[in-house]
Amino acid sequence: MSASLLELHDVSAGYGRTTVVNKLSFSVAEKDRLAIIGRNGVGKTTAMRAIMGLCSWCTGRILFEGQDISPLAPHERAMHGLGYVPQTRDIFPSLTVEENLVSGLKGRPRRAIDDAYAMFPRLAERRRLPGMQLSGGEQQMLSVARALLGRPRLLLLDEPLEGLAPLVRHDLLRAFHQMSQDIGITVIMVEQQVKEALAYSKTVMVMERGAAVHSGWSRDLLPDDQALERFVGLADH
Ligand SMILES: Nc1ncnc2c1ncn2[C@@H]1O[C@H](COP(=O)(O)OP(=O)(O)OP(=O)(O)O)[C@@H](O)[C@H]1O
Ligand SMILES: [Mg+2]
Known part of the structure; x- marks a missing residue:
């Protein structure tokens, strides 16, 4: 595999006196698609927030393209090419779909929004609706589309499929595949x-x-129901 785009070295993070992420180390190669799984409350969201610089405290080293980004503020990390779609879907509920997308342009030409509509045609049909009138899946699409407008090299998606019906999950996953293949995003x-x-x-x-x-190839873990049961409790899913 090619060189690492992101590396975490002994990263710990938490809230107040509580340590939630405990000496976490891993790396992500360029063009990789890494799934992070685990039961509720194990620290997955906190790990994402640590990468984005959003934790109240965080120790260890985080390298992006070989550069230590640990001292950087969240917006500086975003400028370096990190994109984040939080578990809570951070859209503006009273702004329209189009206005939400404009807020993600960050100086890019307005026509970049057409690429977002090409990837998520449902958003184009709903461009004049306020965010709060979108379905859960459409809100997720809007949140992802807006993050993509910042042209991140690495996109962090926190439970993008949560609470969505199978057909909507299927649509989103297809867009994620397209995003990986066409844009080459990690x-x-x-x-x-x-x-x-x-x-x-x-x-x-x-x-x-x-x-x-555990770290490994997804295709090796996918058919291993025993391991999945042990790691995440398949009965929960
Ligand atoms: N803002 C916060 N202040 C204090 N504790 C928090 C805060 N956010 C999360 N925690 C605690 O940190 C622990 C890990 O939370 P985190 O959200 O990282 O888990 P998670 O793996 O993403 O869980 P889930 O699968 O439910 O989303 C939990 O015990 C949670 O209560
Ligand atoms: Mg979470």
Whole structure:
């Protein structure tokens, strides 16, 4: 595989006195699609927030393209090419779809929005609707589309399939595939829809209690129901 785009070295992070991510180390190669899976509360979201510089405290080293980004503020990390779609879908509910997209342009020409509409045609049909009138899947599409307008080299997706019906998940996954193939974007996807995440991703990391307990190829873990049961409790899914 090619050189690492992102490397975490002994990264710990948490809230107040609580340590949630505990000496986490992993790397993501350029063009990889990494799935991070694990039970509720093991620290997946906190790890994403640590990468983006959004934790109240964080120690260890985070390298992006070989540069230590740990001292950088969140917006500086975004300028370096990190994109983030949080678990809560950060759209503006009272702004229209189009206005939400404009807010993600960050100086790029307005026609870049057409690329977003090409990837998510449903957004084009709903361009004049306020964000709050979109379905959950459409809100997720809008959140992803807006993050893509910043042209990130690495996109962090935190449970993009959460709460969505199978058909909508299918549409989103198709867009994610297109994004990986056409734009060549590197993706980290945190997901509880384990089978879908493993089918989409190339590599996988399993987290338990703030640390990585397994890393490998997604295609090896996908058919291994026993391991999946042990790691995430397949019965939960
Ligand atoms: N803002 C916060 N302040 C204090 N504790 C927090 C905060 N956010 C998360 N935690 C705690 O950190 C732990 C890990 O949370 P985190 O959101 O990283 O887990 P997760 O793996 O993403 O879980 P889920 O699968 O439910 O999204 C939990 O015990 C949670 O209660
Ligand atoms: Mg989470």
